[in-house]
Amino acid sequence: MNRVDGKVVLVTGAARGQGRSHAVHLAREGAHIIAFDLCADIASNEYPLASPADLEETARLVKETGQQVVTARVDVRDRAGLETALAEAVGQLGGLHVVVANAGICPLGKHVSTAGFVDAFDVNFLGVVNTVHASMEYLGEGGSIIAIGSVAGLVPQTGFNGQQALQGPGGDGYGLAKKLIQAYTSSLALTLGPSSIRVNAIHPTNVNTDMLQSMPMYRTFRPDLENPTAEDAAVTFPFMQAMPTPWVEPADISHAVVYLSSDESRFVTGQQLRVDAGAGMKIGL
Numbered sequence: 001m002n003r004v005d006g007k008v009v010l011v012t013g014a015a016r017g018q019g020r021s022h023a024v025h026l027a028r029e030g031a032h033i034i035a036f037d038l039c040a041d042i043a044s045n046e047y048p049l050a051s052p053a054d055l056e057e058t059a060r061l062v063k064e065t066g067q068q069v070v071t072a073r074v075d076v077r078d079r080a081g082l083e084t085a086l087a088e089a090v091g092q093l094g095g096l097h098v099v100v101a102n103a104g105i106c107p108l109g110k111h112v113s114t115a116g117f118v119d120a121f122d123v124n125f126l127g128v129v130n131t132v133h134a135s136m137e138y139l140g141e142g143g144s145i146i147a148i149g150s151v152a153g154l155v156p157q158t159g160f161n162g163q164q165a166l167q168g169p170g171g172d173g174y175g176l177a178k179k180l181i182q183a184y185t186s187s188l189a190l191t192l193g194p195s196s197i198r199v200n201a202i203h204p205t206n207v208n209t210d211m212l213q214s215m216p217m218y219r220t221f222r223p224d225l226e227n228p229t230a231e232d233a234a235v236t237f238p239f240m241q242a243m244p245t246p247w248v249e250p251a252d253i254s255h256a257v258v259y260l261s262s263d264e265s266r267f268v269t270g271q272q273l274r275v276d277a278g279a280g281m282k283i284g285l
Helices: 017-028 052-064 079-093 114-138 164-195 215-221 230-240 250-261
Strands: 008-012 032-037 069-073 098-101 144-148 198-204 272-275
Touching: 008 017, 008 079, 008 114, 017 032, 017 052, 017 098, 017 250, 032 052, 032 079, 052 069, 069 079, 079 114, 098 114, 098 250, 114 144, 114 164, 144 164, 144 250, 164 198, 164 272, 198 250, 215 230, 250 272
Parallel strands: 008 032, 008 098, 032 069, 098 144, 144 198, 198 272
Antiparallel strands: none
């Protein structure tokens, strides 16, 4: 307990899924939380995104731990809006020590227009850059920046398991964005190292969230079926991992987030941490 006691942590995409899990786990360990989320759908992304009610639930869960929380509906693609909301939140909580750039979408499907590429890239990479750069003026010695990538973004851009045609433009944008997170965080770690600010990325495999449990994802994993069910996709989800599991849980990623947020990792920087049940090894990373 109290592994991040008194720290203020920004989490984007905090209304549900991984983001909510990160926020709650950090709060349980003593952190105050700034929780940002778009809380609206994006047209090219065919599964529903989080709602304002989801963000309110995240806030409720954080408050249950006894920690403070500030929420705002923020589009990470909007640097100016993000800067304004962050300034207000930092003013309320008195500082900022950790940034968890988690917000992401995955608009899969060969029928998706090129808007899917733009949206996926802008949310998943430019959103990370905007979040981190807006936060840097508040971070000091001992600060930690954590970007959430994906093991799927570490494979060749020709597509995961040869499924480029099924992923479509949105899948290409997603893969490119996650791939660039690796280079971006490694470079930024060198830049901020002399200031004793750590920068790391976490790359999960399938995570049991609304992004994974969606029809576009089911169709990507079961292209042989017109309308695959969750049960149909569950047959193929385990093929990604070396260990016999279809996915990891959000909490599995949150444990790594807590570690990288804490002073336990005070000399850990520039790392690309795969929480992937061996998926990376299976594809030769």
